Amino acid sequence: MSSSSGRVIAVDTHDIRFPTSRELDGSDAMNPDPDYSAAYVVLRTDADDALEGHGFTFTIGRGNEVQVAAIEALRPHVLGRPVDELCADPGSLVRDLTGDSQLRWLGPEKGVMHMAIGAVANAVWDLAAKRARKPLWQLLADATPEWLVAQVDFRYIADVLTPEDALHLLRRGREGSAARTELLRERGFPGYTTSPGWLGYSDEKLTRLARQAVADGFTQIKLKVGADLADDMRRCRAARAAVGPGIRIAIDANQRWNVGEAIEWTKALAEFDPYWIEEPTSPDDVLGHASVREAVAPVKVATGEHVQNRIIFKQLLQAGAVDVLQIDAARVGGVNENLAILLLAAKFGVPVCPHAGGVGLCELVQHLSMFDYVALAGTVEDRVIEYVDHLHDHFLDPVVIGEGHYMAPTAPGFSATMRPESIAEFTFPGGAFWAADLAERARGEQRTAKGRKGEAA
Amino acid sequence: MSSSSGRVIAVDTHDIRFPTSRELDGSDAMNPDPDYSAAYVVLRTDADDALEGHGFTFTIGRGNEVQVAAIEALRPHVLGRPVDELCADPGSLVRDLTGDSQLRWLGPEKGVMHMAIGAVANAVWDLAAKRARKPLWQLLADATPEWLVAQVDFRYIADVLTPEDALHLLRRGREGSAARTELLRERGFPGYTTSPGWLGYSDEKLTRLARQAVADGFTQIKLKVGADLADDMRRCRAARAAVGPGIRIAIDANQRWNVGEAIEWTKALAEFDPYWIEEPTSPDDVLGHASVREAVAPVKVATGEHVQNRIIFKQLLQAGAVDVLQIDAARVGGVNENLAILLLAAKFGVPVCPHAGGVGLCELVQHLSMFDYVALAGTVEDRVIEYVDHLHDHFLDPVVIGEGHYMAPTAPGFSATMRPESIAEFTFPGGAFWAADLAERARGEQRTAKGRKGEAA
Numbered sequence: 001m002s003s004s005s006g007r008v009i010a011v012d013t014h015d016i017r018f019p020t021s022r023e024l025d026g027s028d029a030m031n032p033d034p035d036y037s038a039a040y041v042v043l044r045t046d047a048d049d050a051l052e053g054h055g056f057t058f059t060i061g062r063g064n065e066v067q068v069a070a071i072e073a074l075r076p077h078v079l080g081r082p083v084d085e086l087c088a089d090p091g092s093l094v095r096d097l098t099g100d101s102q103l104r105w106l107g108p109e110k111g112v113m114h115m116a117i118g119a120v121a122n123a124v125w126d127l128a129a130k131r132a133r134k135p136l137w138q139l140l141a142d143a144t145p146e147w148l149v150a151q152v153d154f155r156y157i158a159d160v161l162t163p164e165d166a167l168h169l170l171r172r173g174r175e176g177s178a179a180r181t182e183l184l185r186e187r188g189f190p191g192y193t194t195s196p197g198w199l200g201y202s203d204e205k206l207t208r209l210a211r212q213a214v215a216d217g218f219t220q221i222k223l224k225v226g227a228d229l230a231d232d233m234r235r236c237r238a239a240r241a242a243v244g245p246g247i248r249i250a251i252d253a254n255q256r257w258n259v260g261e262a263i264e265w266t267k268a269l270a271e272f273d274p275y276w277i278e279e280p281t282s283p284d285d286v287l288g289h290a291s292v293r294e295a296v297a298p299v300k301v302a303t304g305e306h307v308q309n310r311i312i313f314k315q316l317l318q319a320g321a322v323d324v325l326q327i328d329a330a331r332v333g334g335v336n337e338n339l340a341i342l343l344l345a346a347k348f349g350v351p352v353c354p355h356a357g358g359v360g361l362c363e364l365v366q367h368l369s370m371f372d373y374v375a376l377a378g379t380v381e382d383r384v385i386e387y388v389d390h391l392h393d394h395f396l397d398p399v400v401i402g403e404g405h406y407m408a409p410t411a412p413g414f415s416a417t418m419r420p421e422s423i424a425e426f427t428f429p430g431g432a433f434w435a436a437d438l439a440e441r442a443r444g445e446q447r448t449a450k451g452r453k454g455e456a457a
Numbered sequence: 458m459s460s461s462s463g464r465v466i467a468v469d470t471h472d473i474r475f476p477t478s479r480e481l482d483g484s485d486a487m488n489p490d491p492d493y494s495a496a497y498v499v500l501r502t503d504a505d506d507a508l509e510g511h512g513f514t515f516t517i518g519r520g521n522e523v524q525v526a527a528i529e530a531l532r533p534h535v536l537g538r539p540v541d542e543l544c545a546d547p548g549s550l551v552r553d554l555t556g557d558s559q560l561r562w563l564g565p566e567k568g569v570m571h572m573a574i575g576a577v578a579n580a581v582w583d584l585a586a587k588r589a590r591k592p593l594w595q596l597l598a599d600a601t602p603e604w605l606v607a608q609v610d611f612r613y614i615a616d617v618l619t620p621e622d623a624l625h626l627l628r629r630g631r632e633g634s635a636a637r638t639e640l641l642r643e644r645g646f647p648g649y650t651t652s653p654g655w656l657g658y659s660d661e662k663l664t665r666l667a668r669q670a671v672a673d674g675f676t677q678i679k680l681k682v683g684a685d686l687a688d689d690m691r692r693c694r695a696a697r698a699a700v701g702p703g704i705r706i707a708i709d710a711n712q713r714w715n716v717g718e719a720i721e722w723t724k725a726l727a728e729f730d731p732y733w734i735e736e737p738t739s740p741d742d743v744l745g746h747a748s749v750r751e752a753v754a755p756v757k758v759a760t761g762e763h764v765q766n767r768i769i770f771k772q773l774l775q776a777g778a779v780d781v782l783q784i785d786a787a788r789v790g791g792v793n794e795n796l797a798i799l800l801l802a803a804k805f806g807v808p809v810c811p812h813a814g815g816v817g818l819c820e821l822v823q824h825l826s827m828f829d830y831v832a833l834a835g836t837v838e839d840r841v842i843e844y845v846d847h848l849h850d851h852f853l854d855p856v857v858i859g860e861g862h863y864m865a866p867t868a869p870g871f872s873a874t875m876r877p878e879s880i881a882e883f884t885f886p887g888g889a890f891w892a893a894d895l896a897e898r899a900r901g902e903q904r905t906a907k908g909r910k911g912e913a914a
Contacts, residue, residue, distance in 0.1 A: 066563065070520075073519060
C-alpha cells in the first residue's frame with residue numbers, strides 16, 4: 001500500500017440541533033417535544049482525491065453531547081487507517097470498534113456506544129461509495145455475495161443465520177437484479193408518509209395533510225397514537241374519512257403501552273382498519289411483541305426503529321413476533337449490521353419497511369432498501385420506506401420523492417453530507433441560531449428576575 | 458417543606474480509573490486488559506446534616522469519560538430538588554430520569570444513559586440511607602411493602618408482575634424477617650470467590666488460590682473459560698483437584714460463544730462437574746439462553762451482569778432461560794429497577810446470585826441480597842454473592858468477609874463512599890497516579906522517537 005493513497009487524518013465531530021420542538025413536528029405519545037439533532041462525524045484523509053466520509057447518529061436533542069463524546073471515544077481506532085484498506089473492508093474497522101474490550105463494557109452493542117459505532121461505520125461507507133463513484137445502494141448491489149458476507153458479523157446470530165445461509169440468499173438475490181435496477185431507476189421505491197399524523201396536529205391539519213398525501217401519490221400514511229384513546233379514535237376516523245378505504249393507515253404507539261394495553265388499544269382501533277400497529281410496547285420485549293401479534297391479527301405488528309442490534313432482531317423473527325421489520329440506518333452498527341438484519345429478514349421472508357424521518361434518516365435508509373430490492377429480497381411487495389418532509393434541505397443530496405416513491409440516488413456516496421452552512425448555523429450551543437436563541441432566553445430570564453424583584457419590593 | 462431541610466446544590470462527577478490491567482487481575486475471555494474504573498457522582502446539599510449521596514457506574518477503562526458525560530446530562534433533573542422529598546421517594550426522580558423524552562432516545566433504558574441513571578439513583582439511595590442512619594439493606598427491609606411497590610416502575614413488566622403481585626410477595630417476605638435479620642447479623646450472607654479463576658493466571662496460581670478459597674471458608678469458586686478449550690479443560694481439572702468434589706465450581710464464558718459453541722463447550726467441560734455456566738452467549742439473547750439451558754442440563758445457566766434492564770430479565774424468566782439470575786448493582790436503573798428484578802425472580806422462584814467485583818460492586822450489591830434474604834426471598838439456599846478481593850481499600854466502608862460470608866454492613870448508607878485520597882490519586886487523567894504515568898509514557902515515546910531518528914540518520 002503506497003502512502004500516497006492516503007490515511008485518515010481527522011475525525012471531526014459536530015453537535016447539531018434543529019429547533020423542531022417549536023412546531024410540534026415529530027410529536028408523538030412518548031416524544032412530545034423533540035429537537036431533531038445529529039451527532040455528526042466527518043472523516044478527513046490526506047488522499048489526493050480530497051473526499052470525506054460523513055456519518056451521524058440521530059437524536060432528539062438533550063444528550064446529543066453524550067453521543068458526540070461516544071464518537072470521540074472511537075477516534076483512536078480510526079485515525080491513521082489507510083484509506084484504501086478501510087474502504088475495501090469497512091467490516092474490519094467495525095469489528096475493531098465493537099471488539100474494543102473496554103468500550104464494549106458500555107453496551108455491549110447497544111445504546112450510546114453502539115450508535116456511535118454506527119455513525120463512524122456509516123461515514124466509512126459514505127467515503128467508500130464516494131471513492132467508488134457510486135451511490136451506496138449500487139455499490140452494495142454490485143458487490144459479490146462473498147464480499148458482502150465478509151462484511152457481516154455472525155457472532156450471536158449463527159444459530160439462525162450462517163455465512164453459508166447468507167451466501168445462498170445473496171446468490172439467489174442476484175438473479176434478475178439487472179432488470180430490477182432498471183425498474184428502480186425508472187419508478188423508484190415506494191414510500192409512505194407520516195407527515196399528516198403527528199400527535200400535536202389539529203384534526204383539520206391531519207385531514208388536510210392526509211388528503212394531500214393521497215394526492216401526492218402515497219398509498220400509505222401513518223398516525224401517531226397512544227396518548228388518549230378517545231382522541232385516537234377521533235383522529236383515526238378523520239384520517240380514514242380523508243383517505244378512503246383503499247389507502248393503508250399505519251398506527252404508531254412509540255412504545256407507550258404495556259402488553260395488555262397494547263392489545264386492548266389496538267383492538268379498539270381495529271374498526272378503522274389499521275394496516276400495522278408500530279412499536280406497541282418496549283423494543284426489548286420480544287415475547288411481548290409475540291403476544292401482541294397473536295392477539296391483534298389481522299392487524300400487523302411492526303417494530304425496529306429502537307431495536308438495538310441484530311440479536312434482538314434475530315429473536316423477533318425466531319419468535320414470530322413481527323409481521324414487518326423496521327430497520328433504522330443510524331441506530332445499529334452501521335451498514336454492516338443492517339446487512340445482517342436484512343439477511344435475517346430475507347431468511348424468514350419478513351418484509352423490511354425502514355424507519356425514517358428525523359435528520360437525514362430518509363437520506364441514508366433509502367440506500368439499504370434499494371439494495372434489498374435489487375439484490376436480496378428482490379421485491380417491493382408490501383415494502384415501503386417511511387417518509388417525513390423534514391430538514392432535507394440541509395443535505396447536499398436530499399431525497400427526491402416522485403409519485404409517492406423514493407427516486408434512486410445517483411450521486412456517489414451515502415447521501416449523508418450535510419451543507420456546511422447548516423452545520424455552522426445549527427451547531428449547539430455555539431452556532432448562529434443557538435447563540436442568538438440562548439442570548440434571547442438569557443435576556444428573558446433577566447426581565448423575569450427584574451419583574452420578580454419589582455413585585456417583591 | 459421548609460427550606461432549611463435543604464436542596465441538592467451540586468452534582469459532582471469524577472472519572473476514576475485504577476490501572477488493574479497491569480496485573481491481569483480481572484482478565485477473561487472477552488476482557489483481556491481491564492482498567493477497573495468508576496464514573497463517580499457525588500450529590501451535595503445545603504441541608505444542615507452536611508450528608509452527601511455517593512454513586513457510580515463501573516466501567517473497565519476507555520469510555521469512562523462518556524459515562525461521566527452521561528451522568529452530567531442528568532444534572533438538571535437533580536439540581537435544586539428538595540432533599541426530604543428526594544429521599545422520601547427516590548422513585549420520583551428515577552421516573553423523571555428514565556422519562557426524559559429526549560434522553561430516552563439514547564436508550565431507551567439501556568447502555569450508557571441507563572447506567573448513568575443507575576449511578577444517580579444509587580447516589581440518592583446512599584443519601585437516603587445515611588439520613589435514615591441505616592445501612593441500605595436495613596432501610597429496605599424496614600420499609601412497608603406499599604412504599605417499596607411505589608418505588609418500582611411496572612411499565613413493560615406488568616404482563617408478568619403486577620403491583621398486586623409485588624405487594625403479595627413483599628407481604629409474604631416479611632413473615633419471619635426479624636429472625637432472619639438476627640441470623641444475617643450473626644452469620645452474614647454466603648459469598649463465592651472468583652479470585653482464583655482469572656484467565657491470565659498460571660495453573661500454579663490458580664491451584665494455590667483455589668485451595669486458599671476453601672481454607673477461607675468459601676464453598677464455591679469461579680473460573681473464567683472460553684478462550685481455548687484445551688486450556689479450559691486443564692484449568693478445570695486443576696481446580697477440581699485443588700478443591701475436591703464438595704466445592705461448587707462455576708465457570709464463566711463472559712459472552713464469548715454463539716449458542717452452538719456454548720452448548721458444545723459446556724458439554725466438553727461437564728466432566729469436571731461445573732455448577733453453572735455463566736454468560737454463555739450474548740446477554741441480549743433470551744431465546745439463545747433457553748436453548749443452551751435445555752441442552753446443558755444438569756449444568757445450570759446463569760446470566761445477568763450485562764442484562765440491560767428489567768424487560769430482558771422478565772423474558773429470561775418467562776422463557777425458562779436461566780437457573781440463576783445475576784443482578785448487578787450498577788448496570789440497571791439503580792435500586793429501584795433492581796427491586797423490580799428481585800420481585801420478578803421471587804415470583805418465578807429463581808435464586809438471585811449477584812455479580813460483583815470491579816470497583817465497589819461488592820460494596821453495593823450486598824445490600825440488595827441482604828434485603829432479598831430478610832424481606833423477600835427469605836432464604837439463602839443456593840444464593841451466593843460473588844466476591845473478588847480487588848480495590849476494597851478505596852472505600853470508607855469496605856465489605857467484610859468472614860468464613861466465606863459477607864458480614865452485614867452496619868454503617869449508614871449504601872457503602873458507596875470512596876476515600877477522598879483515592880479519588881484524588883486515580884482521577885483520570887489529572888490525578889497523581891495518571892499524571893505521573895502519562896508523563897512517563899510521553900518520555901518513553903520521546904526516547905523511541907529519538908532512537909528512530911538515530912537509526913534513520
